[in-house]
Amino acid sequence: MSWHVGAVRIVDEVCLTVTEGEFLAVIGPNGAGKTSLFNLVSGVRRATSGAVRLDGRDLTRLPPHRRARGGIARTFQSSSVFPTMTVAEHAELAARAAGARRVTGRRVAGLLARVRLEHRADALAGGLSHGDKRKLELAMLLAPTLAGAGPRLLLLDEPMAGVAAEETGELTAVLREVHREEGRTVLMVEHHMDIVLGLADRVAVMHHGRLLAVGSPAAVMADATVQDAYVGEAL
Incomplete structure (x- = not known):
């Protein structure tokens, strides 16, 4: 799946599968295309090419409210209450x-x-x-x-953004319970690596709009390419 604005490739040929009941975290530097990917999945933006499918159903041409009714639920970086x-x-x-x-x-x-x-x-x-x-x-x-x-897929865009340090523990526990006890499928963008490592079954790394690596948290964090692109030093 890709999204181009003129000659600029914001999301560039990203192919990502989330299995039912999985917790998949998406990480990457600022500007890597993480939120843009969420926009494509939720229908806020229409992909230039490629498709969005949920349980085999093609949602690519559906507007956001139709995707929500189809089972995709999303939060944004800024609280909306x-x-x-x-x-x-x-x-x-x-x-x-x-x-x-x-x-x-x-x-x-x-x-x-x-x-x-x-x-x-x-x-x-x-x-x-x-x-x-x-x-x-x-x-x-x-x-x-x-x-x-209930929702089939939860898209959580930086749920810890702006949350005080003393509140992150309980919020993390709530996310873990929703995932493990309720069996919800979760796709989460997050910058706090301790949260990612404590929750995710797999981690996907984006860089310059492309998918750089996907795998277990341990394997991804040990990847030298990921360290160079995302962290800049060994983890």
Whole structure:
């Protein structure tokens, strides 16, 4: 899959497969094309060439909302919450948008408990810490499960960006539980290598819009080409 802007190749012939139930992390220097790749997968941008497929279904020509209904759920680098709505109202709104007809307080509380936010149900989203906002976004991605149709693929674009150091541990635990206990397939862009190494089954490295390496975290981090391009020194 490629995306060109004029003669500039932003994403250049990237072929990446994520298996069901896998946690795949995408890393690379700033400007490597990681978020642009997410834009192509989620439909924010249309690929110049290539295809996006989910469970064998070609989504390449579908707009973002159709891809979301098809099972692709995404967060962005900047938090996207409504500051004057409560945490519970966010969860209920997301569930109803996904088609849930009966959204009781008990079901909303259960959804919030999955991301460790049940104790903040009545809090306004605008007053949440950045880490809690990230957890709320994750709850909204999982809200379609209340309508009987959970997301097939979670795209998490730098979930730790802006999160205080004291909150990263719990947020990491939530992501691990969503992946391992719920069996969700996750594709994550992240710069914090300790988070990547603690969560990912495989790591894909992008550099100058191209896929440089894909493999186990240990194998990728030991790759001299990756060290030169991404880190600049041995890990």
